[in-house]
Amino acid sequence: MQVKEAPVFLVxxxxxxxVGLMTPYFFSVSNIFNVxxxxxxxxxxxxxxxxxxxxxxxxxxxxxxxxLCGVIAALCARANVPPILILLIxxxxxxxxxxxSGVLITKFGINSFIATLGLxxxxxxxxxxxxxxxxxxxxxxxxxxxxxxxxxxxxCSVIMLLVIAxxxxxxxxxxxxxxxxxxxxxxxxxxxSGVNSKAVKRAVFAISGALVGLSGVISYGTLKAADPxxxxxxxxxxxxxxxxxxxxxxxxxxxxxxxxIGAAIMGVLKNAFVLLHIxxxxxxxxxxxxxIAAVFIDSVKRLRADK
Amino acid sequence: MKELLMDVQNISKKFPGVQALKDVCFQVYGGEIHxxxxxxxxxxxxxxxxxxxxxxxxxxxxxxxxxxxCFRDTREPKNLGIAMIHQELSLASHLSVMENIFMGRLPxxxxxxxxxxxxxxxxAEVLKRVGLEEELASVRVDRLSVSRQQMVEIxxxxxxxxxxxxxxxxxxxxxxxxxxILLKLIRELRSQGxxxxxxxxxxxEVFEIAERITVLRDGGVVGSYMAExxxxxxxxxxxxxxxxxxxxxxxxxxxxxAQPVLKVEHLTYKNVFRDITFSLYPAEVLVITGLVGAxxxxxxETVFGYRxxxxxxxxxxxxxxxNKTPGAMMxxxxxxxxxGRKTNGIFPQLSVYDNMRISSLGRYKKAGIxxxxxxxxxxxxxxxxxxxxTPSVLQKMKYLSGGNQQKVILGRCMMCAPKVLIMDEPTxxxxxxxxxxxYKIIDELSQNGMSIICISSxxxxxxxxADRIIVMHEGSITGEMKNENVTQDxxxxxxxxxxxxx
Numbered sequence: 083m084q085v086k087e088a089p090v091f092l093v094x095x096x097x098x099x100x101v102g103l104m105t106p107y108f109f110s111v112s113n114i115f116n117v118x119x120x121x122x123x124x125x126x127x128x129x130x131x132x133x134x135x136x137x138x139x140x141x142x143x144x145x146x147x148x149x150l151c152g153v154i155a156a157l158c159a160r161a162n163v164p165p166i167l168i169l170l171i172x173x174x175x176x177x178x179x180x181x182x183s184g185v186l187i188t189k190f191g192i193n194s195f196i197a198t199l200g201l202x203x204x205x206x207x208x209x210x211x212x213x214x215x216x217x218x219x220x221x222x223x224x225x226x227x228x229x230x231x232x233x234x235x236x237x238c239s240v241i242m243l244l245v246i247a248x249x250x251x252x253x254x255x256x257x258x259x260x261x262x263x264x265x266x267x268x269x270x271x272x273x274x275s276g277v278n279s280k281a282v283k284r285a286v287f288a289i290s291g292a293l294v295g296l297s298g299v300i301s302y303g304t305l306k307a308a309d310p311x312x313x314x315x316x317x318x319x320x321x322x323x324x325x326x327x328x329x330x331x332x333x334x335x336x337x338x339x340x341x342x343i344g345a346a347i348m349g350v351l352k353n354a355f356v357l358l359h360i361x362x363x364x365x366x367x368x369x370x371x372x373x374i375a376a377v378f379i380d381s382v383k384r385l386r387a388d389k
Numbered sequence: 390m391k392e393l394l395m396d397v398q399n400i401s402k403k404f405p406g407v408q409a410l411k412d413v414c415f416q417v418y419g420g421e422i423h424x425x426x427x428x429x430x431x432x433x434x435x436x437x438x439x440x441x442x443x444x445x446x447x448x449x450x451x452x453x454x455x456x457x458x459c460f461r462d463t464r465e466p467k468n469l470g471i472a473m474i475h476q477e478l479s480l481a482s483h484l485s486v487m488e489n490i491f492m493g494r495l496p497x498x499x500x501x502x503x504x505x506x507x508x509x510x511x512x513a514e515v516l517k518r519v520g521l522e523e524e525l526a527s528v529r530v531d532r533l534s535v536s537r538q539q540m541v542e543i544x545x546x547x548x549x550x551x552x553x554x555x556x557x558x559x560x561x562x563x564x565x566x567x568x569x570i571l572l573k574l575i576r577e578l579r580s581q582g583x584x585x586x587x588x589x590x591x592x593x594e595v596f597e598i599a600e601r602i603t604v605l606r607d608g609g610v611v612g613s614y615m616a617e618x619x620x621x622x623x624x625x626x627x628x629x630x631x632x633x634x635x636x637x638x639x640x641x642x643x644x645x646x647a648q649p650v651l652k653v654e655h656l657t658y659k660n661v662f663r664d665i666t667f668s669l670y671p672a673e674v675l676v677i678t679g680l681v682g683a684x685x686x687x688x689x690e691t692v693f694g695y696r697x698x699x700x701x702x703x704x705x706x707x708x709x710x711x712n713k714t715p716g717a718m719m720x721x722x723x724x725x726x727x728x729g730r731k732t733n734g735i736f737p738q739l740s741v742y743d744n745m746r747i748s749s750l751g752r753y754k755k756a757g758i759x760x761x762x763x764x765x766x767x768x769x770x771x772x773x774x775x776x777x778x779t780p781s782v783l784q785k786m787k788y789l790s791g792g793n794q795q796k797v798i799l800g801r802c803m804m805c806a807p808k809v810l811i812m813d814e815p816t817x818x819x820x821x822x823x824x825x826x827x828y829k830i831i832d833e834l835s836q837n838g839m840s841i842i843c844i845s846s847x848x849x850x851x852x853x854x855a856d857r858i859i860v861m862h863e864g865s866i867t868g869e870m871k872n873e874n875v876t877q878d879x880x881x882x883x884x885x886x887x888x889x890x891x
Contacts, residue, residue: 255759257750264747267736273695274727274734275748275801276719334738 101354119236121349128323130290132341138266138333139194143201145316150205151298156308159222173295180291184284209310219307228303250338267334326376391418400449409435410608420582424599432608441473442466472546476558482531487512490545515544536567553584590680592621629877641856643673650840656701661687662864674841679861679884685844694718722808734798737787749804771800792823812843848877862886
């Protein structure tokens with residue numbers, strides 16, 4: 083059971099060694115924490131996305147929704163809402179927004195790709211309407227989540243590792259966690275086994291939304307400002323981390339630790355391009371290749387297994 | 390004298406582990422309506438799939454028009470003029486009638502664009518042959534009734550100059566009136582010289598139109614008869630085979646004096662079944678049988694909360710229960726081994742362990758956290774009890790054999806400790822050895838006091854495991870009897886609603 087993440091982990095280790103040999107600065111403590119900080123937001127988003135993908139759906143709205151959640155947090159901060167309430171309000175807001183997708187998909191049978199694509203645009207529009215397109219700069223103690231440190235470690239990375247730990251436990255040791263895999267593996271069989279398949283999907287969207295809210299607060303905290311276009315394209319980074327981490331787009335399979343490793347591989351890659359002074363445009367190309375390679379390996383394995 | 394069109398000589402077909410057909414011979418003449426009958430699993434579909442090029446035979450020869458032919462794909466028979474109309478229609482439902490009829494061979498103009506004028510004219514011509522109005526040519530297929538869609542399929546076959554049309558249960562989704570229209574069309578086609586192979590369970594139709602009847606049983610031809618030389622009862626006896634009663638597996642443990650464990654009253658669901666009332670007694674094995682499409686699965690799925698009845702009520706231990714969802718019914722003490730292991734039963738990518746524990750997770754929670762140790766013990770216990778052969782409980786489900794998968798699903802139900810166990814075709818597609826084991830498990834469970842409802846189409850199986858038998862025909866119960874001195878053709882007559890002919 084534990085070996086599942088081994089191949090991707092090996093890829094990560096090899097990648098680190100290669101980059102480390104090319105530029106020794108890579109292994110410095112400050113750089114490693116730098117990478118950890120950079121991957122924090124989309125690793126958290128990717129955990130929610132992974133749960134959704136495991137149930138056999140997809141969520142494209144999380145990027146702009148995170149931007150909107152950041153805006154909500156900043157607006158609350160401007161209204162002098164107590165910091166802890168800001169966090170709660172934003173997390174609840176995210177959960178409600180994502181639940182819209184959950185309901186559209188399960189109650190009305192709308193394809194998740196389309197439903198969440200629509201919601202993505204709605205979120206972007208609302209962010210722009212609320213801010214007039216201009217970042218909201220406002221100081222508040224809650225921004226510590228995005229810019230604070232826990233000892234030498236960025237606080238957002240600590241939060242990310244906590245989220246990973248909590249959800250790694252969640253999928254293994256709770257009934258809902260196991261039901262997520264059952265629903266993704268065979269929707270009908272899950273129903274015949276007494277699982278309320280649709281409710282499981284709705285729950286997963288709500289959980290993912292809550293994580294989007296948390297990411298929104300962190301994102302606002304990083305710059306102490308809420309940019310309405312923050313999070314553009316993050317949904318694709320999240321999907322990439324999920325897929326590289328070994329979660330199957332067909333549903334029913336995947337691990338949370340794999341998500342962390344997938345996000346780390348992407349983080350190392352992005353970091354390497356910066357350290358090696360290679361054009362950022364190449365970075366985008368290579369990232370695309372890595373994503374395709376990850377899925378390619380997965381489907382080759384699948385084809386072999388089916389023969 | 391009619392010419393010999395298709396001569397099937399000593400055809401055999403082997404699948405891994407199964408001899409689907411052995412040494413089948415039969416002849417089809419031009420302009421003949423030839424009915425092919427047999428129980429589910431007798432080999433009719435395999436034979437038709439060979440004639441239409443889906444499978445290649447393992448042994449034997451096909452002679453078409455005096456020449457030996459060998460079908461490696463489905464195009465070859467089509468080119469020769471053999472068309473197959475499947476039970477499930479194969480039309481593209483959001484394309485128009487004419488596009489469906491000429492799919493893949495739309496007439497083109499010289500510049501490569503589609504010649505709609507010719508398409509419309511050609512379509513009008515074939516539509517006339519099947520008795521449809523030519524205005525239908527540009528109507529979307531999903532706007533037509535099922536019977537008209539079927540006519541479109543037949544029109545497509547005719548447009549290919551079909552000389553032999555194979556129809557697999559063509560009337561199964563038609564009303565009485567629509568069936569009459571279909572039969573009229575079939576006679577019409579015969580007069581045009583087209584040969585029809587008509588596969589059906591419905592004896593009244595078979596005897597109404599067929600000139601010749603061939604009976605299949607267990608993959609072999611039992612006999613080929615002119616329709617006027619044989620009676621319905623003789624055909625039914627031929628279908629089920631030897632007139633002996635199989636040894637019952639166990640003595641009846643049921644307590645018919647006690648209050649029923651499960652009672653279903655006046656249950657109705659859409660057009661699938663109507664006003665169904667029955668009871669299940671403690672420790673009873675009740676078998677519901679009938680032909681495919683009689684509404685048996687839908688009935689039990691409704692009781693289980695998977696579907697929602699329009700009217701009717703379900704009682705457990707004399708108490709009304711709201712059968713709203715499968716989850717709710719499982720909490721009330723029901724469990725189901727559903728029909729269709731692959732589509733409704735297994736979680737292929739998940740482990741045996743995950744597959745087995747999924748229904749009973751709620752029983753092993755401490756403060757919301759699963760006690761995986763305790764679950765694992767129970768899973769191991771069920772793997773032993775069901776004699777499941779797997780290298781490890783962590784093996785992925787998809788790598789197990791059908792029989793072992795079925796036992797895992799049974800184990801899943803057992804982990805919920807149900808009061809009533811529903812099994813829908815539990816031995817479908819599994820080998821004989823595993824079948825015997827499942828019978829044995831059913832027997833053991835009933836001896837331990839479990840009440841079981843089982844759906845089965847296999848008459849041998851029905852007589853082997855049942856304490857009591859309910860027979861359904863087209864959504865209604867047509868027969869109910871204790872399993873004492875019941876014969877296979879008695880059941881067959883109830884199942885095809887032919888009691889009047891006795």
